[in-house]
Amino acid sequence: MWGEAPETDGRRSPLLTAAALAVWCLVWEAVGRAGVVSIVPPLSRVAASGLTVVTSAKFANAAWISLKAFALGLGLAIVVGIPLGILMARSETVGRILRVWVNVFVSAPVSALVPMLMAVVGIGQTTVVVTVFLFAVFVIVLDTEVGVRQVSRSLLEMASCFGAGRGALYWKVLLPAALPEILAGLRLGAIRGVKGVVIGQLLIAILGVGELFETYSQNFLFEEFWALVIVVFAFAYLVSEAVAGLERRVEHYARAR
Amino acid sequence: MVEVRRVSKRYATGVEALRDVSLAFPRGRLTTLLGPSGCGKTTLLKVVAGLVQPTTGEVRIEGRRVEGPGPERAFVFQDFALLPWATVLRNVAFGLELRGLPREAREETARRWIAEVGLGGFEQSYPHQLSGGMRQRVGLARALAVDAAIILMDEPFSAVDEQTRRKFQEDLLVLLRDRGKTVIFVTHSIEEAVYLSDQIVLLTPRPGTVHRVVQPSVERGRRSADEIRRDKGYLDAVDEIWQELKQHVG
Numbered sequence: 469m470w471g472e473a474p475e476t477d478g479r480r481s482p483l484l485t486a487a488a489l490a491v492w493c494l495v496w497e498a499v500g501r502a503g504v505v506s507i508v509p510p511l512s513r514v515a516a517s518g519l520t521v522v523t524s525a526k527f528a529n530a531a532w533i534s535l536k537a538f539a540l541g542l543g544l545a546i547v548v549g550i551p552l553g554i555l556m557a558r559s560e561t562v563g564r565i566l567r568v569w570v571n572v573f574v575s576a577p578v579s580a581l582v583p584m585l586m587a588v589v590g591i592g593q594t595t596v597v598v599t600v601f602l603f604a605v606f607v608i609v610l611d612t613e614v615g616v617r618q619v620s621r622s623l624l625e626m627a628s629c630f631g632a633g634r635g636a637l638y639w640k641v642l643l644p645a646a647l648p649e650i651l652a653g654l655r656l657g658a659i660r661g662v663k664g665v666v667i668g669q670l671l672i673a674i675l676g677v678g679e680l681f682e683t684y685s686q687n688f689l690f691e692e693f694w695a696l697v698i699v700v701f702a703f704a705y706l707v708s709e710a711v712a713g714l715e716r717r718v719e720h721y722a723r724a725r
Numbered sequence: 726m727v728e729v730r731r732v733s734k735r736y737a738t739g740v741e742a743l744r745d746v747s748l749a750f751p752r753g754r755l756t757t758l759l760g761p762s763g764c765g766k767t768t769l770l771k772v773v774a775g776l777v778q779p780t781t782g783e784v785r786i787e788g789r790r791v792e793g794p795g796p797e798r799a800f801v802f803q804d805f806a807l808l809p810w811a812t813v814l815r816n817v818a819f820g821l822e823l824r825g826l827p828r829e830a831r832e833e834t835a836r837r838w839i840a841e842v843g844l845g846g847f848e849q850s851y852p853h854q855l856s857g858g859m860r861q862r863v864g865l866a867r868a869l870a871v872d873a874a875i876i877l878m879d880e881p882f883s884a885v886d887e888q889t890r891r892k893f894q895e896d897l898l899v900l901l902r903d904r905g906k907t908v909i910f911v912t913h914s915i916e917e918a919v920y921l922s923d924q925i926v927l928l929t930p931r932p933g934t935v936h937r938v939v940q941p942s943v944e945r946g947r948r949s950a951d952e953i954r955r956d957k958g959y960l961d962a963v964d965e966i967w968q969e970l971k972q973h974v975g
Contacts, residue, residue, distance in 0.1 A: 625776050626806035629794045630820040630871065640823070644810050718810075 509691045518695030527680065527696075534665050534676035537593060541600020542661040549605045549657070550650060553612025554642070563613070570613075574606040578664075582671045596668035596675060603664030604657035611653025615646030648718050655711035662704040726752050727773060727875060727907060732782035733932075734768055741932035742768040746782070748926060748935060752874075755901065755908040757918040757925050759966070761973060765933025766911045767803075767879055773909060774800050774877050786875070796824070799868035801878040805860045807852040813839060814848040816863050820871035831870075838866040841900065858889035869900070878910045882917070894920055895950040915970070919943065919962045920953060927966065929973050937969060 493511055500510030521527050556563040556570075581602065585595050619642055627641045643650075669678020677700060684693035727750040734743040742765040750756045758766040771777040773784050775793040784791040786798075799820065807816050814832060815822070817839055821831035839848055842862040852860055861881055868876055882890040894917060901908060912918050918925045919941050927936040941962035945953060953959055 620804070620806070622802050622804050622806040623808070625771075625774075626800065626802060627823070628776060629774060629798070629800040630867075631794065631796060631823045636823055641808070644808070647810075 507690050509694065514691050514694045514698070517691035518698065521692050521695045522699065530676045530680050533593065534596075534669065534678075537596040537668070537676065538600055538661055538665045541597045541664060542604050542658060544597070544601045545604035545608055545657055545661070546654065548601075549608030549653070550612050553609040553650075553653075554616050554638075554646075556609065557613045557616035566609075567613075570606050570609050573602075574610055578602045579667050579671075582668055586672065591672050591674070593675065595672055596665060596678075599668030600661045600664035603660040603667075607660060608650075608653040608657040611649045611656070612646065615649025615653075616642055618649070619645040648715065651711060651715045651718055655708055655715065658707045658711055659704060662700070662707065666700060726750065726787060727909070728785045729769070729773065730783050730785065732769070732772055732779040732784065734765070734772065734777065735780045743772075743779070744932040744934050746933065746935055748938075750907060750909055751924070752907050753905045754923040755910060755921055757910045757912055757922040758928060759912060759915065759918040759925050759970075760928035760933070760936075761913060761930055761970070764928040764930040766913075766928050769928075769933065770877050770879055770909060770911050774798060776800075796871065797873055798875045798877060799871050799873035801861070801864050801868045801876065801881045803880045803883060805852070805857075805864045805884075807860060807863055809852050812849050812851060813844060813855070813863050816852065817866045817870055820867055824871070834870050835866070838870045839863075841869070842866045843896065856885075856889075858885045858893060861885060861893070865897075865900070874905075875907045875909070878908065880911050880913070883912075890917075891950070897921065898945075915963050915966050916954075919959055919966065920950075925962075925966065927969055936973075939966060 496508070496511040499505065500508050500513070552566070556566055578599075582595065582599050585598055589595055589598060623641060623645060624637070627637050632641065665676070666678060666681070669676045670681060672678060677696065680696055681693065683689070684696060729746055729748040729750075732743055732746045733741075735741045746765075746769060758769055760766050768777060772779050773791070775784075775791050775795065775798070786795075808819065811819070814835055818826075818831040818835035821834060826834075836848065839845060842865055844859060844862050844866065847855065847859070852863065855863070861884070864881070868878075882893050885893065898921065910918075910921060920943075922941065925939040925941060927939065928934065929936045939962065942958040943953060943956055943962065944958060948956075
């Protein structure tokens with residue numbers, strides 16, 4: 469279930485999406501060729517240098533470091549965020565103590581804390597991992613809590629009536645019932661995680677994709693710069709779509725709650 | 726035999742739901758708790774289920790004090806309480822799954838009860854693909870599948886339309902016939918109570934107290950539903966209960 473490709477959404481016409489995309493590509497190409505704005509080269513040249521960028525060893529290295537930071541940070545956010553969200557929903561005390569902080573941090577501009585992080589954990593991969601974690605974890609906590617809270621009282625009473633122990637209550641009732649919200653939190657967390665990688669690395673400026681961005685923009689290599697932007701955007705989009713595909717699979721059975 | 730001894734319940738909000746309720750539910754009989762909304766009948770049922778702790782008093786089943794839910798009791802919920810992500814088969818087998826029965830055994834039992842309640846062929850359907858009446862049949866099959874001696878039903882037919890409800894009442898009597906179950910059934914419908922019950926407990930509201938216990942003399946035997954609904958004992962009981970409850974309405 470987890471590894472499968474996202475289902476195509478029947479309500480959206482793929483043809484229309486492709487056409488819209490094509491129009492914008494043409495506009496970009498035209499603007500680039502007219503030379504109106506110096507930082508925007510024609511799309512065709514961006515694509516061409518994109519190919520050299522993507523195939524370079526430098527990019528492979530940067531991508532690997534960035535992916536590692538992303539996976540570690542997001543993994544940590546999931547491992548911490550889901551249990552914390554459940555705990556907040558199930559324990560009135562924990563919920564009351566933590567809710568206000570989670571709400572503050574979920575809307576706060578966490579990027580402002582990254583320079584502080586550098587002072588605490590040093591300048592390096594750890595900072596980026598922690599940044600990804602901080603970007604992703606709060607929305608996961610929040611959505612998990614909402615999901616567990618909205619599980620109907622009678623479903624819990626049913627489990628208790630028919631003899632569910634603590635483990636069965638969580639694994640067979642609470643978690644599956646909260647799964648749509650947990651996945652929504654996961655999708656938002658993953659999107660924020662991508663931002664976390666880029667922002668963390670940009671602020672540190674000596675690592676991964678962030679370092680490449682720095683190099684390209686400082687040296688006026690706008691073709692390479694835009695190529696990298698497209699790659700990062702596409703990655704964020706694909707991650708989000710993959711989780712959204714999972715969500716749609718879950719939705720079909722959760723519709724009648 | 727289920728005994729409720731001097732049970733009172735006051736919620737943390739200060740609402741007094743039950744005051745000094747003492748009742749006996751004879752084994753193998755169907756007893757209804759009847760009364761207007763707010764008379765604490767669902768609270769009383771949940772106290773018997775072990776889902777709600779009484780403030781004072783106790784419930785005893787065959788002499789043993791109730792401390793929580795137990796395998797000798799099964800519950801049918803007003804809103805069905807089905808797992809939306811599970812098929813009819815898994816939902817009906819869920820009580821047995823929680824008891825740790827192997828898959829084969831529990832599914833065999835579940836299939837038998839699915840057929841008994843008239844849902845044969847819907848084993849692989851999901852709850853949202855079924856009508857309200859069919860969903861409650863799933864809830865009923867789940868309660869029967871665990872083979873509990875006592876079945877607690879909380880307004881099980883209130884969420885379905887009148888025609889479905891009548892058919893369901895008739896089917897329920899057939900399903901329970903000769904099985905010796907002790908059933909406690911909560912309803913606010915006088916007709917439903919008289920049609921189904923061996924014993925009717927009239928509760929008065931705010932706080933819930935026992936007003937009277939009525940044993941309707943309805944000649945059921947193996948007569949058809951329509952014959953029962955024309956029975957003089959049935960009509961008299963409906964009228965008598967209405968006269969009793971009328972003073973508490975409005």
